[in-house]
Amino acid sequence: MTDSPCRVAVCWLSPELEQPAQALAMHLQLPVLPAGSSQAELLLQVGSDGLSLQATAADAPGAVRVDFVEGALAHRRLFGGGAGQMVAKAVGLRGAVRPTVLDATAGLGRDAFVLAALGCEVTLIERQPIIAALLEDGLQRARQAGGEVAEIAARMQLLQADAIEAMANWSAAVPQVIHLDPMFPHRDKSALVKKEMRLFRPLAGDDLDAPALLAAALQLASHRVAVKRPRKAPAIDGPPPSAQLSGQSSRYDIYGKKKLE
Template sequence: MSEPLSANAIGVTWLQDAYAPAAESLARQLGLPCDQADSTTCSLWLQVGEQGLSLQASGPDAPGAVRVDFVEGAMAHRRQFGGGAGQMVAKAVGLRGAIRPSVLDATAGLGRDAFVLAALGCQVTLIERQPVIAALLDDGLQRARAAGGEVAEIAARMQLIHADAIEAMGAWQGQIPQVVHLDPMFPHREKSALVKKEMRLFRPLAGDDLDAPALLAAALQLASHRVAVKRPRKAPAIEGALPSAQLNGQSSRYDIYGKKKLEA
């Protein structure tokens, strides 16, 4: 992993005075400074407000804030109109017919792929090692569970672990996941403003996953049936074992490492 943003460049703030105590509590939990929103001492701010937790860069040219929202917006649209089990991530982890494997998403990020799989009926465990991103994801999951209805049912199938994925998989104590899903950080080239905004915020935090070969090796050791790795469409496979199959999309692909046939 490349060198992340230094801890003192990240702070916690509040958007309304009523959320100052929650911001102070979160700052203590993460070991980060807490200050008023008009402070210019940090490059990135975790903002606590009535809509939950968001991440905002400071400075005049900063992109808009990013938050995890499973209830409305893009994820709600994808849940309703995204293509169901025909989506590439669903095919990559082996969904077909009545087959709904248990999935470990070892590079959870904002949890979008995990949410899609949970929406399709999979039990999904998420691992995120970057504490600020994990806090955003945890906040999004809590709001989804509180929303009730279908979204709460989906979020109930998602369990978040804040840990280093390589270490966690190597010392795994729970039920063995049938499939491990990996999406190591890589330089996105998509043109959408949303992707650009997220990458501008997250790359200084998380860097690139330079330990991807070790991540793949740990995933292959743990998964009982397969490992699915998301890659840029023209990028080489991760160093190590060779994939047994590939699934190609317009801008990305999945390298599939099969171990055992999935059955209902």
Template sequence: MSRDDGRVTLALAGAEGFEQASAELAQRLLLPLQAPDRPLAELLLCLDEQGLSLRSTEADVPGAAATGAVRVDFVGGALAHRRQFGGGAGQMVARAVGIRGAVRPSILDATAGLGRDAFVMASLGCDVTLLERQPVIAALLEDGLRRAREAGGEVAEIASRMRLIHCDAISALCDWSEAIPQVIHLDPMFPHREKSALVKKEMRLFRPLAGDDNDAPALLRAALALASHRVAVKRPRKAPAIAGPAPSAEMKGQSSRYDIYGKKRLE
């Protein structure tokens, strides 16, 4: 058996030696357990020595294309390269949230996803609170943060500035009782058109789970009401702005842009 949320079936499998941890996680996420080599669900959340990953089981069907696994990795891979050679404060996300000179605003990333933008902002010295409402994506992110903290050194220091909250962002922003964030970063789900194989793989796995963010206008309203200085919204380069107030500025890259909603100058 596997859980069916109306869009996709999902189950959890643990490698040898991870039976107890897998059972505890399956209970927390309300997912059935199954053998990793006998998948019955369309998507499989796997726990092994490399951590938690999500993969499609379509590759287990003769003739189906292999999708590969997706995991949150702050220690190596693309994020390690970006940390060392990504351009620092000159990156578009850094400029969009107002990082410049000695200015390091407090940031709330209300659509955390796999945490890549949050990690970049934290690597540049910002304290970042991450909100993620989808339970499986939040579990992947939690696992990635745990491994980053256990790795020690610079990566652990960066991860120490990242705090994850599993919650519905709109509800959380409307009932926020903690320190007011200076900047809120939003990256609502949209139909990705990038040709990157990695993006295609992630969207193929995550869109059935997360769906489209049809409540993006409500999220923007809540963010504008809470942020003290600005809201930065990531969009496809040619997509319309989210319904609501017009942005006060735009920042365009090759395939995406940021709509900036300024409220007060960051100093």
């Protein structure tokens, strides 16, 4: 290890977790450092409560982890408005209609979890390996939790891949709806998202390939593509959307191909 900091390293938060931390580091091809080390900008921490990502700067926010069992997502599942939520309307949920969905920009899986909680089968693609590792860890813990959360997680399948390449070479069942939410620049100014932005932007960079992502989605989806955008942002370069849904800070541009029934 040199004296110059690396971007990301793996650490473990208790001795019995050294072996899984070492295995994760090997899988992600990352170095291993002691917990609390400042020799990396970000530490991917293996703890008893799952995987988390922690910045090491003096003014760093708290660690980010994926938790489908408790916290904000549990509250949203119980009290978030069900099929009346904008994401549900955008992908075409109504009555008994529950389309198969490909979430091609999964991030931390929040929108995918909402759709799966409402009965959709959702395939998630996340191209950034560290974000995908956080998401897979959250899904595993949800499946182990049992009950309703495990049933929801069973409807979510994660692929770690470049979405444009994956959609161009798709061999599985064709998704009826593709959901896109290019992560950066993000429209939500909440403290939670600001914290995630500080951690993830150095990893994921800017989504400069959004037009290619949209084109690949339009080629693959059988019924519609729903694109989440900042409310006042222009549409992604390409064909104009056929409909829009607007909320307080964001909107959905909807590209219809066929009626969902």
